[in-house]
Amino acid sequence: MTILRFENVWKIYKMGKVDVIALRGVNISIEEGEFVVVLGPSGSGKTTMLNIAGGIDKPTKGKVFFRDMEISSLNEKELTMFRRRHIGYVFQFYNLIPTLTARENVQLSAELVDNPRDVDEVLEVVGLKHRADHLPTEMSGGEQQRIAIARALVKNPDLILCDEPTGNLDFETGKKVLEVMRDINREEGRTFLLVTHNAVIAKMADRVIHFRDGRVMRVEENPEPMEPEELSW
């Protein structure tokens, strides 16, 4: 079943007198339970696509569907509710609240929904229950990113959007974060849409969408995705 569908989506930014076209008629669809990687160089439009998918940006033209709901026509308030109920975010710079502990950062997200997952259980999933009472400044980058994943996961989201989640991590730590994501995808059947410019990561995806100049250049099926442990870059 399709969880996300882009139909001829355009995004044009006005930069003073100049129009910058970030997306040029993008058509994609993501199936429930898939692990999809969007691959492309900087400025290719992949983050714009991710923002529109998550309802934090709106297309200039075209339609975006989440299951049967057209999210491109939702207003500000409805988009907030949409994000709250269906979307989990993982950012490149983790974006944890520095004054809150790991547990509190996850709680911050849990408080938004009616039936969140147990905070400690989610911390267990990312392997950091023992670090629950530490502040972000007391953790490594990898640990912070795993807390960010727990924060996304605790809401029980249907779709987890990740923007360069390993972009700020070293190779070993990056792999560990990807392992956590892969496990959640396999064990819980959650859909992941991961944006990166690192071609190696694409090897672990079920499907890879190649972006360039705001367009989908090609989509590759990956019949035998690699395990994150096997990756190297």
Added chain:
Amino acid sequence: MKTLFIKALRDLKAQKWQFLAVSFLVFLGIALFSGLYSSYLNIEATYKKFYAQTNFEDIGVEFNPAPIDLLKKVKAIPGVKAVVGRLTAYATMEIEGREIQLKLVSIPEKNSKVDSIYLVEGVYPKRNEVLILKKFADLNGISVGEVIHVRVNGKTYNLRISGTAYSPEYVLIAERRNILTSPKDFGIIFVPYRLMERITGLKGKITEVHLTVYYKDRIDEILNEVKKIFEPYGLKNFYKREDQPSYKLLRMDLEGFRHMALTFPSLLLFIAVLAIYILLSRIVMEQIGIIAVLRALGYSKRSVVIHYLMYSILIGFIGTSAGIIAGYYISAGMTSAYVDVLNLPYYVSKIYPNVLLSSILAGFLTPIIAGIFTAKRVAEIEPAIAMRGYTVKYRVIRFERYLARFSILTRLAIKNVFRNPKRTLYTLFGVAMGVVLIATSMAFIDSVDEMLHIQFEKIQTFDYKVECSNLMAVKSLKDVREAYPIIETWILIERNGLTKSSNLIGLPSNQDLYNIYDLNGKRHFPPPEGIILPKYIAENLSIAKGETIEAFTKLGRVKLKVYDIIPQPLMPVCYANLKELERLGFRPNEVIVKGGNENELKKFGTVVSMKRLRRVTEEMMSMMYDFFVFSVLFGASLAFAEIFNTTTINILERKREIATLRMLGYTVKEIAVSLFIETFLIGAFGLIIGFPMALMTLQGFKMTYKSEIFNMPFVMYPRTYVITTVIIIVTLAISLVPGIRYIAKMEIDKVTKEFTG
């Protein structure tokens, strides 16, 4: 939302000094408002209670001796509730070598139903006994049972003190012939009428009548009836309760107090709004990334806005609750200190729900107003920022060629001034407000000094004023260097039913001991004809220069031309040429003397020593002086909180940039110097615009801060400019300390890698 609340608390903890600084501003505003305004209400409640308890008069009329039987006529006027007739006389007594001025006031055999005596200790007097004003007795160590020796018209009377008392007529002593009196050097003695008849030699006579009425709306009518009864004997003064000298002086003083209780805290809370806005907008700038994340997670705009308003509410809570508690103690202390200089037996001190409510409202509204402006910015932050990051755009002004001779850090400091105009403007404004607060408070002290300087070093330069007409005898004394005759008499000016009483001074033209100066320090000379009128009388009675006015004097009704109208500093009086007054029939009754010996001069009559008068005046001004010193300290602490806040935030928000400088190899000291140059440059601009702003504020005070006994010249001495500048520069330097300490301790590697938003 519980976790967001925890975040707010943690943020507060992380920036506790900045939050404390702005909470301190709210605290000061609320403490001062609730403290001063409650004191004002306490004092008002105190004297209202006392006036009600002692049946304070509605009408008073003073006249030349008239038969006591006329009281029956007064009582018969419809609407009159109670009447008391009085005989009064001025006297002197000596205490430890000091000559003390006294006013003897007759009281009936039984306590009267108008202006009743409030007995504090002892008993109501019989025959040769008298009552004495409690505060005067205490200050001079006079106790009940003691016999005092009072001199009246050259005769000495031995009077036994039967008790101490207070009177509603003398809550503040306001005597026309000596407006500024100190409670220690001017005493009121209450003498039984029969004894007073003997002392004054005015058997069966009265010189004053005081009454209460049933209907306040008929008060003018009743006053006219009373005036008609005594006019044939020569009216000296008449007034309704609101013009009763003591009451009026008290009201004027209280009005000034009320004005102060409202203006100072308002100014403060206004500054607090700006300071809180600066702090909160900095926090928002710093947390743009976090806000975006919260929005991306699914927090609504409303909940994020409420989260940031929470800071305002917390600031309001801390500032207001501490302010109200401090305000209560300020109010109790202030009321007690204020009443201490008044002749009142007790004071009322309570909590006023309205003041409490206004304090809570003002205390919370101040940070919330600032918070709302910030919240607007929060609402505008897009969640997509969390994905793409946020960079603050800075303006770079290209004037490298002008700066070439400076070191790179100095260049950086200069460029930073122009980099973020909004931030520079905030700091500039913060410094300017600090200047306004300190300089204005100090200018109050300058103004009191200037007022005393004009009065005692320009206007009255003589050493003694002797009540006598024998000029030649005074002149012949060994140490007397100069002596001139003057006329000093009372005058009551009437215009359209309104009256103003004052002193009329006749001065010879050929002398420099008693000069006429206006508030601005300009000298005037005894007019060839007519009189020079004080500005407050002219304004109150709508009299213009050149008009002819009608006045009551001891010679009866006279017509006088208004030669000029001038504002005068202390104790404003009417001036005329000695010859002009002599032409009208007045005779010189005083001699002003330079040099001379007080004891020898006393042989001729009562002597007023200018040295003593200045001391008394300074004592009277001392409470005001204390208040201004308090204002300077307060202004300085406020300026410190304000500048500290702006400056530390300026540093903290650039921590990454500063860390980079350190990474490059710059020492903490070098960076500190650069920051000081930047802060000092902004501070210098702040001083430049702050002083004109302070002068404008002073002008505002000038419009409102004046009374019938003094008129502030409002000047700013050079010392104020120097001291204010020094305080501001030191404050700026101290404000840099926390930031510099932070720089010294910062973990450079971590800071440089932090996500900016």
